[in-house]
Amino acid sequence: MKKFIFCSLLGVILCAAAAAQPLKKSEIITDTVQSTILGEEVPVNVFLPAGFDKDGGRQYPVIYLLHGLYGTNVDWATTGHMKNVVDELIASGELRDVVILMPCAGHNDIRNVQNGYFNMPGRSYEDFFFQELVPTLEKRYHIIGDKQHRAIMGLSMGGGGSTVYSQRHPDMFSSCYSMSGWLDEDEQPEDAPKDKLYIVRKSVHEHSAIAFVENADEETVAKLKTVKWFFDCGDDDYLLKRSVDIHFKMNEKGIKNELRVRDGWHSWEYWHTALRLALPFASRNFDK
């Protein structure tokens, strides 16, 4: 049976029985998805808006909010303080009532435990994401479940994941917002240690979001044009060139996209403030 773990703003974790009534205030809970593909239970933090009723009939749009390397499902809720921003934007109407799913694709011991959003030897995370996580959670949380009510965004490795997922599933996402996105990786030197970090780096190289655009044929380009793209990266971020490159590549192919370079670097302050751009962007690209 599913347990709800309520996560207060102070980071104190309290266990409680599942709510029997509509939520009076928004909440972040920790849930799990049992995965056959990965052979494990994957934790997911879930933002539920005020009024959410797990037994109710109201359906919601959904935003997938992905963490970065070294991260897990709790990052956005704890270090990222996403709830502070979400509550304010919903109150002012800049963000619609929405369910936000923050699944775990990582671990802080990145050299010994496999991370990452793509399929890698022995860990088919991308298969899990689309075949198990999405259908399970969208049913569980009353998600409308079409392209026009589904957005994806993330930071660093999660910005790369969001972009590539949207490229391969343009029929699923109305918008994609990449923060400081790890959108490509150079080939690694031959003498690099062949640990789990090597594998995730290799996967980012092989699943380059930039090469995807470069290699897109006319039909693929037409599909990419159905997604709203936003690339946001700090001027002092070591990954800036990736965001700039994909912007120009998309321009070459006639794929409209937004680029912003704000003040800052690869930091939580940057990602926290990015939410003020990213969430209204997702919201206004939903159908009503």
Add this chain to the structure above:
Amino acid sequence: MKKFIFCSLLGVILCAAAAAQPLKKSEIITDTVQSTILGEEVPVNVFLPAGFDKDGGRQYPVIYLLHGLYGTNVDWATTGHMKNVVDELIASGELRDVVILMPCAGHNDIRNVQNGYFNMPGRSYEDFFFQELVPTLEKRYHIIGDKQHRAIMGLSMGGGGSTVYSQRHPDMFSSCYSMSGWLDEDEQPEDAPKDKLYIVRKSVHEHSAIAFVENADEETVAKLKTVKWFFDCGDDDYLLKRSVDIHFKMNEKGIKNELRVRDGWHSWEYWHTALRLALPFASRNFDK
């Protein structure tokens, strides 16, 4: 036959025959409404989005954008440079394709020519607005024509006009944004010269937007709650107290509303920058 007068960014006015094809770029034209009530032709500036086809079938939401005392229909297009902001916000998706109507309610000789948005002796502008201007232009410009696709906003006297119009017609406007709003006026001294300016001041006192809220009964309050309200006024504006007062009055009655006090005074710089808040506010409160 209606003539379209194209107004370039430089203020140069060129005459042209009516467009026979969808607009390649957005345009501001000057049009007129023949009024029986006022016994004159009232000029109106009209912003048309790219793709607008006067013979086409596509229908648009509408924003009414009102000028202030001393102003006319051209102000927002010339001194206010509204097109610069509108084009950018449409391009970035923060504003939907929309028709923006900027009717004339004034004159710069305010002591000798009657101004103002309310009915005054010998000049029933409010009657004209709702009985002639709205139906004529909404038909002419293919406006959807319901509350959920109609917004109103304006500066100073136009902020007051927007607010009172929305209060008296909450079934017509989904949102109302007042910039530096002239929302009330003190009683004038007995020895004040009884010129046209006296009359418009008196009308603002008698049609006080603040008193309207204060006096609203339960049924009226319920209707006011169906409009999204936004009051925006500079910290150095001599009218600031009016915006603050209506905010607290609405709060007392449980009518949700936004208040912003930004840096600035009663100036075009304030109103120009206000458009960046006001237009997305109107847009996100439209139904799709």
Add this chain to the structure above:
Amino acid sequence: MKKFIFCSLLGVILCAAAAAQPLKKSEIITDTVQSTILGEEVPVNVFLPAGFDKDGGRQYPVIYLLHGLYGTNVDWATTGHMKNVVDELIASGELRDVVILMPCAGHNDIRNVQNGYFNMPGRSYEDFFFQELVPTLEKRYHIIGDKQHRAIMGLSMGGGGSTVYSQRHPDMFSSCYSMSGWLDEDEQPEDAPKDKLYIVRKSVHEHSAIAFVENADEETVAKLKTVKWFFDCGDDDYLLKRSVDIHFKMNEKGIKNELRVRDGWHSWEYWHTALRLALPFASRNFDK
């Protein structure tokens, strides 16, 4: 001997010996001031900029950053994430290298332990602040120590404290920034429980920042004009009226001041974002 306690972003507290060399990166440490007046050791969090050398000769301007009711010296560093903003603003040049002092004036058990910035029966915090804390810490941290290099700011009760301290010591502070300031309090009902919270409320009423302006004679007004004032409060904050009132009161007396009403309420998200306005404001009002 003074001990330095290093405070990580995660709230983990580590002890370390005093740095023997200039700091390579900025740091927040926890220090204490031994108070004869209060009869206790008062903890203080201290932000030190990169390059700070406790044995060095370089002198710094100082900002006092005050917490609110229920708060303590750690709040700005932990919940407020002030370091994230400070580091970014120093990097971009919007904030000068500065020492930021965050003293403790509170406790979370507000009904049983005395809080507050003013002198109260048995606890002369204001005396402590000016007679002990300021001279001790300004010597310890190489502070320049004049009005033109000293600023004060704070949230809620700390906004009130900042304002009243600046009113009573206009020769000491070049600028004062109040966030959601508790600038005045109504008289309490006679049957209110006479606990510690009662006393702090009474002190805010008696030391009303608004009454101070109202009662200021010409000479006092002249001194108040030598301070740069900034009042910032959310439109949904229950304390908004206090900030609005002092703004109009100061205007009446010809004391220039800034007012901002941004979106939000009495929340850490508001205060965190306020730092982006407050710190550059303090910085540009320092002499070089």
Add this chain to the structure above:
Amino acid sequence: MKKFIFCSLLGVILCAAAAAQPLKKSEIITDTVQSTILGEEVPVNVFLPAGFDKDGGRQYPVIYLLHGLYGTNVDWATTGHMKNVVDELIASGELRDVVILMPCAGHNDIRNVQNGYFNMPGRSYEDFFFQELVPTLEKRYHIIGDKQHRAIMGLSMGGGGSTVYSQRHPDMFSSCYSMSGWLDEDEQPEDAPKDKLYIVRKSVHEHSAIAFVENADEETVAKLKTVKWFFDCGDDDYLLKRSVDIHFKMNEKGIKNELRVRDGWHSWEYWHTALRLALPFASRNFDK
């Protein structure tokens, strides 16, 4: 004798005798510099802050604000509405009292009249700028006249001019802000018409700001580090790559610089809003 031509916000030009007293309000006047090098009188728009006294002893910092191709000295005052922003930023303290010089380097008939900030056959504008314009106007307008009180900024061709001037005279400017900067130009095809536009393009190629950084030796790099650099360009601007390239080139050489990519294109709306970043940037990099 010098005549002052007052330029109202509406573009109406009024002639008036030189002010005999300190200015009560800020003003933009049109002045001229007689050039021996160019053999002509060069017009210059000048922003003078409130309190400026042409006969007074107070000295001011200076900002050079350069126009773009097709532009002249009046652009910033008329289409750019710079005074609206400057007045507000001075009032809020984000910009110091400053004289802003807007010299003419262009003409709207760019194929037949020589434009541009560099020396070209028959028109040594850069010589004129440094040998005649700067000394003449800095004396006339009581400019402090050292690097620590002099900044330069401009749009498009003027952003390129500002950058190259600062590169060649790092001892003269404390900061440089390029808006949508024309920082380099490709070689032109052999069959391009050899008109005046060809010549200015060639000059931008030959005086490439990007190549300057690339070719800078250690000594030059050390000097470049004494200037604060800011590159700001819209995400939909066809010149974006130039700003991105110089940012990365400067990074490679260890020259700290700011990059911002905001929403927009090569437009006056972009440059008008850029002033809100550029002017405080210049101001905070002045010595007091």
